Amino acid sequence: MxxxxxxxxxxxxxxxxxxxxxxxxxxxxxxxxxxxxxxxxxxxxxxxxxxxxxxxxxxxxxxxxxxxxxxxxxxxxxxxxxxxxxxxxxDWEARFDHMQQHTGQHVLTRAFIEIAGMPTVSFHMGDETCTIDLEGKGLGDQTINAAEDLANAIIWGNREVSARTVPLSRLKEDALRRSLPEGVTDARVVEIENFDAVACCGTHVKRTGELGIIKVLKHEKVKGSVRVHFVAGRRALLDYRDKHGVVKSLANRFTTSVDGILDKTEKLSKDAQLLRKELQKSIKRLAAFDKQRLLAEASTHKGRRFIVHLCEAGDESYLNLLASACKNEAGTIVFLGSKDGHVVCAASPEVSIDLATHVVGAAKEAGGGGGGKGDFARVTLPDSVDVREFLEKVSSYVKNAV
Ligand SMILES: [Zn+2]
The missing domain is CATH 2.40.30.130 (Elongation Factor Tu (Ef-tu); domain 3)
Structure with missing residues (x-):
């Protein structure tokens, strides 16, 4: 300078x-x-x-x-x-926030050196959270907690943060955390009392107590280093407030205490798993019932059984299940549609018909789309298309083709 x-x-x-x-x-x-x-x-x-x-x-x-x-x-x-x-x-509110995050970075960086021997290779201050990238391959929760504890002990020790400009000739560079760039004639050394010293041109609080608290939020591996996300000062308060709000809402919704949320969610998760299994069984039973009904109502043409049906209920996955069950009956060609525009068509293997070409082609002509191969096709139609009419039309094509 x-x-x-x-x-x-x-x-x-x-x-x-x-x-x-x-x-x-x-x-x-x-x-x-x-x-x-x-x-x-x-x-x-x-x-x-x-x-x-x-x-x-x-x-x-x-x-x-x-x-x-x-x-x-x-x-x-x-x-x-x-x-x-x-x-x-x-704008003091923004400046003080930046001073808290930036000085907090000095403290946390030194804490990770003391606890894990991991120096910081880069720092980024975002609008909501900050990150430091630490040299090293991994970081465990215990190490993070220990570094966090040390950083907060330094904060609560209310240590002095001072800045002085020192000519290079009088500077013991070894005492600085980071080496100086080439060509500088003097350095602004920022020191946290008996803890850390580094050349830095940022703005800092006068005493570490002004940081209040520092909290690591998460960490992740990034290109040979470990990225640590953290917040300090007011940002830590806002983060705590937001998360406390979420926890309180969950406790209210589950009518339990904050401590009971984990047990409650574990129980709900297991209940949901059981219900999903029961639901799958019921859907399979329903498909078997619907299949028998459709087979009984089917028409025959040139020795083939034709099923053409618009389902009153059921989504696309149910149409798939029902179509697959029907085509297992020899000599069957099935055309199923749902009221929300899904159509699934399938044929028994021995029918040997290129069903997909007929159905997908007709769907595209109608402004829809889909895909399939050989004896199976699945398409979606726009709202303007009457699904029942489409099923009748495409099944007529296929009847003429068999
Ligand atoms: Zn600084």
């Missing part, structure tokens, strides 16, 4: 001032209709190092994004032109 850049970036020395006055140095129109503003000094933090950009106002104009340009200057993207001496306001 050069001394000039350090002077204008006031957020580096003071992360808590959010209202200030500054002079607009330039205001240039962007292709998206917004304007890029340079100020003589700023407390707006530009997106970097995984920390999200600040938002806020310059005069009454929205600051929608803040970034550093290639020359290291802080560019404020605003929605309308501004000029002269201006009052500026950083």
């Amino acid at each position: 050069t001394s000039n850049q350090m002077e204008e970036k006031y957020y580096l020395d003071d992360a808590y001032t959010t209202a200030f006055r500054a002079k607009v140095l330039s205001c240039e129109k962007l292709l998206n209709g917004h304007f890029a503003v340079l100020l003589d000094k700023t407390y707006f933090f530009p997106e970097s190092g995984g920390q999200l950009s600040d938002k806020g106002k310059i005069l009454n104009v929205d600051v929608v994004n803040v970034r550093e340009d290639d020359a290291g200057r802080v560019v404020h993207e605003v929605t309308a032109q501004v000029d002269g001496e201006v009052s500026c306001d950083v």
